[in-house]
Amino acid sequence: MDVASFNMQGESPASIRADASGPGGLLLTIEGRLDSATTAKVWREATGAIEKMSPSRVVVDASKINYCDVSGIGLLVDILRRQQMRGGEAEIRDLQARFQRILDLFDPAGFRDAQTEERKSVNLAEEVGKTVYRIWQDAYDLIVFVGEVFVSLVYAFRNPRRVRWKDAFLVAETTGVNALPIIALVSFLVGLIMGFQAVIPMRQFGAEIFVADLVGLAILRELGPLMTAIVLTGRSGSAFAAELGTMKVNEEIDALNTMGLDPVRFLVVSRVIAALAMTPLLTIFSDLIGVMGGSLVLRSLGYPFVTYWNEVLSAVSYMDFLSGLVKSLVFGIMIAGIGCLRGLQTKIGATAVGESATRAVVSGIIFIVIIDGVFSVVYYYLGV
Amino acid sequence: MSRIQDPIVRVENLTAGYGETLIIDNISFEVDRGEVFVILGGSGSGKSTILKQMIGLYRPMSGKILINGQDIVSAEGKERLQILSEIGVMYQRGALFGSMTLLENARLPLEEFTDLPPSAMDLIAMMKLELVGLHGFEDQMPSQLSGGMQKRAAIARAMALDPQILFLDEPSSGLDPITSAEVDQLVLNAAHNLGITFVIVSHDLASTYTIADRVVILDTTTKGIAATGRPNELRDQSDNPWVRQFLNRKVASDMFE
Numbered sequence: 001m002d003v004a005s006f007n008m009q010g011e012s013p014a015s016i017r018a019d020a021s022g023p024g025g026l027l028l029t030i031e032g033r034l035d036s037a038t039t040a041k042v043w044r045e046a047t048g049a050i051e052k053m054s055p056s057r058v059v060v061d062a063s064k065i066n067y068c069d070v071s072g073i074g075l076l077v078d079i080l081r082r083q084q085m086r087g088g089e090a091e092i093r094d095l096q097a098r099f100q101r102i103l104d105l106f107d108p109a110g111f112r113d114a115q116t117e118e119r120k121s122v123n124l125a126e127e128v129g130k131t132v133y134r135i136w137q138d139a140y141d142l143i144v145f146v147g148e149v150f151v152s153l154v155y156a157f158r159n160p161r162r163v164r165w166k167d168a169f170l171v172a173e174t175t176g177v178n179a180l181p182i183i184a185l186v187s188f189l190v191g192l193i194m195g196f197q198a199v200i201p202m203r204q205f206g207a208e209i210f211v212a213d214l215v216g217l218a219i220l221r222e223l224g225p226l227m228t229a230i231v232l233t234g235r236s237g238s239a240f241a242a243e244l245g246t247m248k249v250n251e252e253i254d255a256l257n258t259m260g261l262d263p264v265r266f267l268v269v270s271r272v273i274a275a276l277a278m279t280p281l282l283t284i285f286s287d288l289i290g291v292m293g294g295s296l297v298l299r300s301l302g303y304p305f306v307t308y309w310n311e312v313l314s315a316v317s318y319m320d321f322l323s324g325l326v327k328s329l330v331f332g333i334m335i336a337g338i339g340c341l342r343g344l345q346t347k348i349g350a351t352a353v354g355e356s357a358t359r360a361v362v363s364g365i366i367f368i369v370i371i372d373g374v375f376s377v378v379y380y381y382l383g384v
Numbered sequence: 385m386s387r388i389q390d391p392i393v394r395v396e397n398l399t400a401g402y403g404e405t406l407i408i409d410n411i412s413f414e415v416d417r418g419e420v421f422v423i424l425g426g427s428g429s430g431k432s433t434i435l436k437q438m439i440g441l442y443r444p445m446s447g448k449i450l451i452n453g454q455d456i457v458s459a460e461g462k463e464r465l466q467i468l469s470e471i472g473v474m475y476q477r478g479a480l481f482g483s484m485t486l487l488e489n490a491r492l493p494l495e496e497f498t499d500l501p502p503s504a505m506d507l508i509a510m511m512k513l514e515l516v517g518l519h520g521f522e523d524q525m526p527s528q529l530s531g532g533m534q535k536r537a538a539i540a541r542a543m544a545l546d547p548q549i550l551f552l553d554e555p556s557s558g559l560d561p562i563t564s565a566e567v568d569q570l571v572l573n574a575a576h577n578l579g580i581t582f583v584i585v586s587h588d589l590a591s592t593y594t595i596a597d598r599v600v601i602l603d604t605t606t607k608g609i610a611a612t613g614r615p616n617e618l619r620d621q622s623d624n625p626w627v628r629q630f631l632n633r634k635v636a637s638d639m640f641e
Binding site: 035036037039040041043044047069070071073074075077078081098101102105106110111348349350351352 | 512
């Protein structure tokens with residue numbers, strides 16, 4: 001005798017009774033209301049009983065089911081399906097006609113392999129191959145894109161009236177003017193922290209004043225352009241990617257293509273020009289604020305501002321300043337270009353837009369590091 | 385006009401609009417349990433606005449919307465969730481989640497609102513897809529499907545929790561006549577076999593004559609209801625000439641003079 005009785009409390013008035021004592025196999029008596037909320041526990045009980053006893057024949061007494069929607073029918077289909085898969089028999093008895101009609105819509109055999117597929121095992125060689133191919137494809141796309149942008153820029157230079165200056169000015173405002181506060185904040189903080197960290201050891205040698213040399217050189221040659229570039233990547237590179245990506249998803253890029261307008265010429269050129277114009281300006285601004293940040297450290301030690309200022313001027317040359325600016329120009333083109341490229345590469349759907357924005361920032365920062373390294377080497381050999 | 389026996393949706397004195405613009409001015413109608421009810425109207429007559437009020441997305445300026453006797457306008461928290469579990473909505477462009485397969489789309493409400501074992505959720509989601517004729521497409525992404533299939537998948541997702549009422553926003557827009565007829569058949573089957581009440585916003589007359597038990601026709605100029613009733617009767621017998629014109633697809637008589 002094996003009787004499992006089970007009643008649900010509260011709002012779910014469905015119950016099931018399993019009885020394996022009879023001669024006709026397992027008898028499941030289901031009572032009450034079977035809907036998506038109440039079926040869950042009954043479902044576990046029913047399949048549990050079938051798994052445990054693996055009977056050759058299951059009879060479901062459905063005469064006391066007073067309501068049953070597709071979820072409830074799902075339970076009956078599941079019982080039929082399980083028995084079919086195990087080579088057993090099953091019978092649903094006395095189901096009300098209106099529910100029987102729903103059950104008849106489904107063929108349990110059709111859902112035989114309804115188990116979720118196991119994940120495909122990962123093959124190392126395959127993965128490596130795919131990754132290499134993807135990197136190669138990405139590099140190829142990048143090279144093609146650089147070529148396209150270059151051709152379009154040359155075209156824009158020779159036909160300045162074909163450039164969409166209105167767009168360019170708008171982008172210049174959002175990437176340039178609106179970025180001032182955050183760049184000021186970051187630069188000021190970096191100048192201040194660098195000065196403060198340097199002054200502690202230098203003080204032991206009575207060399208506090210040389211903090212001015214350190215901050216001035218580091219900010220102008222390296223940190224000013226670098227911080228500007230990183231902030232721009234995060235702010236504008238991702239924005240370009242998201243904007244162009246959404247346009248791609250909305251088929252706006254396709255619309256441009258069919259109107260005979262090259263998306264690179266129409267969308268990318270104005271952004272690259274704007275970034276090209278704005279990055280050096282932002283860098284100058286960042287240089288200035290960064291050096292100002294450093295001045296506070298010496299001021300707090302009693303040196304007047306003018307002493308700091310004179311020391312900075314004697315330490316840095318125009319060459320240092322210009323080398324930073326040239327670098328920032330390259331950063332600017334690169335950030336705008338990568339952002340637009342990732343946007344144009346967007347695949348389908350909302351997730352793809354987010355992915356493009358992420359990719360724009362990540363590859364932007366990687367390229368900043370690479371370009372900065374190349375410039376360091378070149379400047380070293382040129383003696384700049 | 386036959387009296388409603390057992391209204392499942394009641395719209396009472398609904399006035400709605402956006403900001404200063406009034407779109408719907410004081411309309412009332414009822415939807416009977418188990419019927420296919422179509423809201424017809426010209427472009428800009430506020431069809432979609434009414435739908436969005438009925439499913440609780442927007443708040444009306446005034447009026448009541450009773451779903452199964454409960455007011456969706458004033459409901460909050462648990463009560464609101466309870467009402468929402470009784471309705472399913474298919475949006476005009478499907479609104480399937482692009483990052484999920486069809487099966488995952490149809491499974492999502494089950495995962496969030498029931499305690500069913502995972503294999504049971506899979507089975508029920510597959511059955512819903514079977515009901516809309518998408519058996520075998522469970523592992524496809526929405527973007528791989530045609531517009532008609534996306535709409536059918538969206539209906540399957542709307543049916544996930546076996547709602548009593550399904551709201552469909554323009555089910556035949558953007559579909560070819562054959563696919564559109566398939567969706568009509570799907571609606572008829574679901575209404576007949578599962579007893580689901582349908583509230584459909586449409587401007588497709590052919591489809592309306594096929595599926596609708598009753599229609600309400602909105603009037604753009606008065607922002608009210610021009611007529612309510614069975615579509616065939618209204619077409620032939622309505623005493624409002626504009627309604628007869630609308631249902632017969634006639635051009636406004638003074639338009640090309």
